Amino acid sequence: MTQMPVTEIQSCARAERQPIRHRLADRGVDWSLLLLGPAVAVIAGLFLYPFIYGLSISFQPQAGGGALANYKNFFADSYQVGSILKTLRLALPVAFLSVALAAPLAYRCRRDFRGRKVVTLVVMLPITFGGILIAQGMPRVFSPVGWLNLTLKAIGLPQADLIYNYQGTFIAALLTSLPLSFLMMMGFFGGIDRSLEHAAATLGAGRAARFWRIILPLAAPGILTAFMLALVESFAIFPSAILVGQPDNQTHVLTIPIYQAASQNSDYTMASAIAVVLTAIELLILGVVVFVRGRLFKGPATAGKG
C-alpha cells in the first residue's frame, strides 16, 4: 500500500477551514464590490475630502484668534447672522408652497389623459432652462414698466412690486421648484392602485372622502419626500437671489456670504465656516422632516396580494 502523498495530507487539513474568500462572501464582500470602487473614489475624493478639508480649515481662521474665531465673528455680526433667518424665511415657504400648489395639480393629472405629454413638456421647461434663464426673463415681466404692471395699470389696479426684492426671488424659486414637485407627486398619486379608489367608491365614499381618507394618507410619505426635495433646492438658492432679489438685504441668504468671502475677500476659511453653518442648519431641518415622515405609514400603496 502506498502512503498518501504529502500534498494530499496538507489539503485535507486545509479543507477543514473555509477559504477566506467564502467567509468574506458570507458577509457580503466579494468581487462585485469593485463595481462600487470608482463611485466611492469620486465621492470620497471630490466631495468628502474637500468638505472635510473645508471643515478643518474653518477652524484655522486667516486672521488668527483661536479655532472658533470664524464662527464667533460670524455670529457676532448681526448682519451675517440675519442671513440665517433670511435663508429660512425664503426656503421654507418656497418649499411648502411648491408642494401645496403642485399637489392638487398633480392629483388631477395622475391618470393618463390626452394632453399629458404637452403638460409634461411645459412643466419640464423651467427645470431644463434653469434659474438663471428664469431670472433673466423676469425683469421685462415684473419690473415697474414691465408687462404685468402695464396690464394692472390698464385695468386700474395698483402696481405690483415683485422684483429686485424678496418677492422676486420667491417667484423665481417657485417657478423652478413647482415643476419638480409636480412631477414627483404626479408619479406618487398615480402609483396608488386604482382599485383602492374603486373599492372606496363602492363602499359609499364620494370624491372628497376618497381623497382625504384613502389617497392622502397613502400619498403622504411621498408628499413629504417631495417637500424635502423642494427644501433641498430652496436652500441652494443663489443666482436668483442676486439677479432678481436684494442680495444686500432682503435676500441676503447664506449662500451669498460664502460667495463673498471666497471670491471677494479671498478668505477661504471664513467661507468654509459659513458653509458649515449652512450645512448644519439644512441637515437639522431635513432631520426634523425625516423624523415626522418616519411616523407616518410607509407601506406599499398597492392593493397587496398575500
Next chain:
Amino acid sequence: MSTTTIAPAPSSAPTADTTASARSRPTVTAVLTWMIGGLFAATLLAVLASVIVTSISASWGGGWLPDGYTFSWFRQAWDTPGLARSIEVTFEVAAADVAAALLIGVPAGYVLARKRFPGRNAIMLFTLLPVILPPLTYAVQLAALMYRLGIGGTLLSVILVNLVPILPLVMLITVPFVEQISPDVEHAARVFGADNLRLFSRVLVPLLSPGIVAAAVLSLVRVLGSFELTFFVSGAKTQTLVVTIFGALSDPGGPPPALTAAMTVFYMAIALLGLLISLRFANPAQTLARPAHRTL
C-alpha cells in the same frame, strides 16, 4: 342601507338609448386648481417670451413691445468671442459628465441595491450628501482642490466638479429600479450560462433602461443648469453657457440686455433640443415615482 328613493341626476329625461354617464359639474377645488395651473403656465411663458422678444428687439424703452426689431443680436452674439466656445464647452461637459455618471453610477447603484455588506449604510449616507447639500457648501473647497492639483481652469476640472452632484443622483435613482427586478431573473440568466458581463449587458441593462434614461435626463438637466460649481473652477476658455450668461447679467458694464438675451436664446435652443430628444425615451413622471408599483 342606502336610500332607495334618490332624485334622478340633473339631466334631461333620457331615453334608453342615450348615454347616461354621470358627469358631475366642476367643483370649486377643480376650478381653483386649474387657475393655479393657468397662472403658473402664464407666468412661465411670459418669462420665456420676454427673453425671446428682447433678443430680437432693436431697442426697448418701456411699453408693451420693443421700439424696433432686429436679428442682428444673434449675429453679434455668435461673433462674440467666448460664446461659441461656451456652447462647445457646455456640450462637451454635458456629454462627458452624463456618460461618466452613468458608467460609474449604474453599476455602483446595482451593487448598493443587491448586496448587503459592512459599510453599506455609511456609503448610502455619503452618497446622499452631495445631492442634498447646496453646491456652495463644497464648491469653493472643491475648486481649491482642483487648483492644488494643477488642473484648475481646465475643461477636465469643470467635468470633474460637475460629476459630484450627478453621480450620486444616478446611483440613488438606479437603486429602486434594480430592486424592482426580481433576483430570480438574474439567477435564471446564470443558470442558462450568462457570465457577469453578459448578465449585465443582455439582461440588466435592458431591464434597467427606463431608470437609466431617467437618470440620464435628470443628470443632463442638472449639468446644463449647474452654475456655482462651474463658476469657481472655470477659466475664461472653459466657461459653460450659464456661467457666461450670469457674468453678462451681473456685470453693470457688460453687454446690452438684448445681446445677452440672444445668447440665452442659443442656450434655450440647445436645452429644448436636449429635452425633446430625451422625452422621446422617458416619461419623467413615471420614473420619478417609486417604480415599485410596476409589476415585472
Next chain:
Amino acid sequence: MAITTAGANQNQHTSAVEFERLSLRGVTRAYGKNPPALRDFDLELGRGDFVALLGPSGCGKSTALACLAGLQPLTRGSIWRDGERIDTRPAEKRGFGMVFQNYALFPHLSVQKNVEFGLAMRRVARRQRQERALAALRTVQLEEHLGKLPSQLSGGQQQRVAIARALAIEPEVVLMDEPLSNLDAALRVEMRTEIKRIYQERGLTVLYVTHDQEEALSLATRLVVLRKGRLEQTGTPQEVYANPVSAYVAGFMGYRNLFPARFLASGPGRGVSVTAFGRSLAGTLISGGGLAADAEVTVAIRPEDLVISADADAGAVTALAEVVEYHGRELSVQARTSDGGVLHVKTDQPVVAGSTLALTARADRVLVYQGGLDRDEFAIEAGTQ
C-alpha cells in the same frame, strides 16, 4: 342572521323598499374608437339570484360588472332597479357591495377599519359600526385579526376580509370580480364553499364574474356566458352544461373534444352524421340547419362521454393512447387518431400508454354545431387541443 334555503330571497337586514329586479338593458361600453368591450348587453338579476358571468379574459364580463357598479360609464344603454334608472348615479350612491380580484384592501387601515369603512361612509354610529364589523368578520371567521394590517395577512385571509367588508354594509347585491383567481388551488376550493355558505345563510343576491367553469357551475343559480362583449347563452348550470348553445360555450363547459368535421347526412329528428377522423360519426345537431353536404361543422364531445369499446366496430374511432394520467378514481387519457387528431377520454377502465383504443359515444352526447371553430377565443381556458 336568518338561515335560508338556497336561492330563497328573504333578506332580514332590509331597508324600507327592497328591490325585486336589477336590469341591464342594451348596455354598451366602448373605449374611444375601439371595438366595444360590451355590446348591447341585457341582464336580469332577481333578488336572491346567484348569477355567474362566465367567459375568457376580454369577453366583457368584468366590464359588465364595472358598469353595474358605476365604476365605468355607459356608452349606451341603461341600468334599472325595479322602475328606477340608476346608471346616472355615481358608484358611491348605488349601494352595492363589491369584492375585487386583487382584494383592494386599504393598506393603511387595520382589518377592523377596513371592514368598518363602508359603515363609516354611511355615518353609522361608532358602537353599531364596531358590532356590525365584528359580525361580518365572524361570518368569515376572522374576528381574531381585527387589529392587523392587510400586509400581515395571507392571501386567503385578505380575500375573506374583502368579503367581510362588502358584507358589512348589508348591500342589496354583492358584486364579485374573479375573487378567487389569485388564490392557490386548495384555498380556491375552500373559499368557494365559504362563499356559497354565506350566500345561503344570508340570502344574498350575487353577481359573480369568473373564467373558471367549475366555480360557475358550483356556485350559480344561473349562468351567463359572454363572448366578445355579447351574451352567448344564459340558463341554469344544468341547462348550459347539458345543452351548450354553441361550440364556444361547449368549450367552456368542459367539452374538451372540439374538432372540425364535415356534414354527411341528416337523420331522424336532430340526428345527423358527420365525417371526422376518416369515419362517420352519429351526432345531434344543436345549431344551424339546412346544411349542404360536406359543409363545415364543429363537433363537441365530453371526455366522459367517450366510451372505450371492446371491439373496433364500424362506428368507432381508433386512436393510440399517448398520455395516461392517473386521477385516483379515473384515468385521463390523451389519444391520437391515425390522421393526427387528438381526443381526450376519461375512463375508469385500465388503459396502458401505447395501446390502441376504440372510441365511441352516444349520438345524443355528440354535439354538432354549424360552422368552423375560432380556437383563439378560448384556447387557454378550455384546455388546449
